[in-house]
Structure formats: C-alpha cells, structure tokens
Amino acid sequence: MTVSERALAEQLNRSLRHIVLMLRRATADQAITSQQLSVLGSLEHGPCRMTELAAEHGVRLPTMTAQINRLERDGLVERGRDGSDARVVTAALTAAGRERLAAGREQRIGFLAERFAGLTDEERAAVAAALPALDKLFAAP
Amino acid sequence: MTVSERALAEQLNRSLRHIVLMLRRATADQAITSQQLSVLGSLEHGPCRMTELAAEHGVRLPTMTAQINRLERDGLVERGRDGSDARVVTAALTAAGRERLAAGREQRIGFLAERFAGLTDEERAAVAAALPALDKLFAAP
DNA sequence: TATTGTTATACTCTATAACTATA
DNA sequence: TATAGTTATAGAGTATAACAATA
Numbered sequence: 001m002t003v004s005e006r007a008l009a010e011q012l013n014r015s016l017r018h019i020v021l022m023l024r025r026a027t028a029d030q031a032i033t034s035q036q037l038s039v040l041g042s043l044e045h046g047p048c049r050m051t052e053l054a055a056e057h058g059v060r061l062p063t064m065t066a067q068i069n070r071l072e073r074d075g076l077v078e079r080g081r082d083g084s085d086a087r088v089v090t091a092a093l094t095a096a097g098r099e100r101l102a103a104g105r106e107q108r109i110g111f112l113a114e115r116f117a118g119l120t121d122e123e124r125a126a127v128a129a130a131l132p133a134l135d136k137l138f139a140a141p
Numbered sequence: 142m143t144v145s146e147r148a149l150a151e152q153l154n155r156s157l158r159h160i161v162l163m164l165r166r167a168t169a170d171q172a173i174t175s176q177q178l179s180v181l182g183s184l185e186h187g188p189c190r191m192t193e194l195a196a197e198h199g200v201r202l203p204t205m206t207a208q209i210n211r212l213e214r215d216g217l218v219e220r221g222r223d224g225s226d227a228r229v230v231t232a233a234l235t236a237a238g239r240e241r242l243a244a245g246r247e248q249r250i251g252f253l254a255e256r257f258a259g260l261t262d263e264e265r266a267a268v269a270a271a272l273p274a275l276d277k278l279f280a281a282p
Numbered sequence: 283t284a285t286t287g288t289t290a291t292a293c294t295c296t297a298t299a300a301c302t303a304t305a
Numbered sequence: 306t307a308t309a310g311t312t313a314t315a316g317a318g319t320a321t322a323a324c325a326a327t328a
Contacts, residue, residue: 019157025198036294038162135156200320201319
C-alpha cells in the first residue's frame with residue numbers, strides 16, 4: 001500500500017463523516033426511516049429472499065425478519081414463497097411500497113439537486129467524473 | 142435547476158446508496174457502534190455542549206442525553222459544566238474515549254485504503270479531485 | 283418567559299440463543 | 306446434519322411529552 005492510498009483514505013474518511021452527518025440531518029424529518037427506505041430499494045427490481053436481504057444490508061436474519069414484519073404490517077411489502085424450496089421466504093413491494101419508495105427517493109434527489117445548485121460547473125464536473133470510481137470503490141465483492 | 146443538476150443528483154443518490162450499504166456491511170462487526178464513534182469524533186477538538194452535539198448529529202436533545210449517558214457509563218466521555226451559564230452541560234473525551242476514537246478511525250481508514258488499492262491511478266486521481274467539491278456539497282450551512 | 287437539559291415512555295433497529303421446518 | 310426462517314429476549318437509538326433549573 002502506497003502513502004498516497006493511505007492519505008487518500010484519510011481524506012475520504014473525513015469527507016464521509018460530513019456526508020453521513022449531513023444526510024442524517026437532512027432526512028431526520030422523513031415519514032419513513034432510512035433503513036426502511038433502503039430495504040424497499042432492494043425490492044425495486046423484484047422479490048428477494050430474506051437471507052439475501054440480510055446479507056445486502058449487513059444485518060442478521062432475525063433483524064431482517066423484524067424489519068419485514070414492520071413493513072408488512074404497514075402494507076409496504078408482502079411475503080411470498082419460492083416454488084423450488086419450501087424453506088425460502090421472499091419479500092416483494094406492494095403498490096403502496098412502490099409509491100413510498102418513489103416519494104422517499106424523490107425527496108433525497110431533490111435535496112441533492114438543491115445542494116448541487118450551489119456548486120460551480122467545474123465542481124459538478126469533478127463529482128461526475130469521480131462517480132464511476134466511487135461506485136467501483138464501494139461495489140459489492 | 143438545470144437538467145444536468147437533476148441527473149447528477151440521481152446518479153449521486155444511487156452511488157450514496159451503495160456507499161451506505163457497503164459501510165454498514167464493513168462496520169457490522171466493530172466493537173463500537175457508528176453512532177458512538179461519530180459522537181466521539183465531535184469531541185476530538187475539545188468539549189461540546191449537549192445542544193450543539195444534538196444539532197450536529199441531527200437528533201433531539203433527549204436522544205443525545207441517552208447517548209452521552211451510555212458513553213459516560215462506558216468511561217469514554219465525561220460530563221462537565223460551562224462556567225458562564227449554569228444550565229449548560231458539556232461532554233468531553235476521556236483518555237479511553239480518545240483511544241477508542243483513534244482505533245475506530247484506524248479501522249475505517251484501513252478498510253478504505255484496501256479498497257483504494259483495487260483502483261487504478263486514474264480512478265484514485267478522479268476521487269481525489271472530487272473531494273473538495275463533495276466537502277462543499279455536504280458542508281454544514 | 284425562554285433556554286438548557288433530564289426523565290418517562292414508546293417505538294425502531296439490532297444482536298444472540300433457541301426453536302421449527304425443510305433439504 | 307445443514308440451511309432458511311421465526312420467536313424470545315435484551316440492549317442501542319430515536320422521538321414526543323412533561324419536568325426542573327437557570328437566564
């Protein structure tokens with residue numbers, strides 16, 4: 001590992017702290033929690049198994065059971081069964097869940113767009129140029 | 142707001158989702174929670190008032206009272222008094238708290254440095270070039 | 283009266299241990 | 306025996322409402 005990687009990691013760590021704090025302040029008054037919105041996002045492209053959901057979100061299976069219980073109680077997701085293996089339980093968005101996901105996403109995008117309006121063209125270009133590298137940096141293994 | 146700002150906000154929102162999920166998975170087995178580490182970070186440069194801490198972290202005052210209670214119970218922070226106003230309570234790092242903060246930070250930086258090792262020089266340069274703009278984007282108002 | 287902080291209470295989020303059902 | 310999931314229980318994190326102390 002080179003010195004440059006270490007220095008870059010330190011700088012990014014500092015920036016990530018500010019990003020996380022700002023996002024927390026910006027989403028503190030949302031109708032849905034960020035965890036719930038995040039789980040709904042995992043179901044956007046179709047049903048997902050409990051085990052997959054837990055792994056993607058870095059939580060244990062009982063945690064995801066409780067989360068899906070709350071989302072099902074609120075009418076945002078539905079449990080289903082996988083035909084090929086009777087042990088498997090899947091979760092899928094309901095129409096209300098899809099609406100809630102779209103609303104939450106719109107709020108976050110609106111917040112970001114407002115912040116981007118305060119940047120110069122050069123700064124926006126720098127962010128745009130870095131997104132592919134950031135995606136690679138944080139891609140699932 | 143231009144179309145470009147909107148499109149950029151959508152792309153960054155998608156990237157932020159991956160960043161948050163990855164950081165959650167990477168820090169799931171830490172000795173200290175990310176909230177606790179974040180609060181310790183706010184005390185790095187000296188004592189801080191309860192109200193300031195709550196505002197910085199986007200939580201209500203009773204939430205920060207509970208958080209500081211836990212950190213004080215664990216010997217990581219100490220409550221103090223502000224001389225000029227008898228209502229004000231401050232929180233400050235103990236020696237153990239400072240050590241814990243350094244250890245948690247080191248773990249995060251190590252994780253990021255490892256990920257950076259998987260990027261090309263061009264990709265690292267793109268991230269470095271974007272950090273000032275990202276800091277401005279997420280700076281406190 | 284307004285500000286600073288805590289206490290009381292309830293809900294979300296999370297983990298470990300123990301359990302059921304299926305492979 | 307191993308895997309997928311739930312239930313039971315406990316603790317962290319969060320909010321609102323009510324309270325005490327100080328400005």
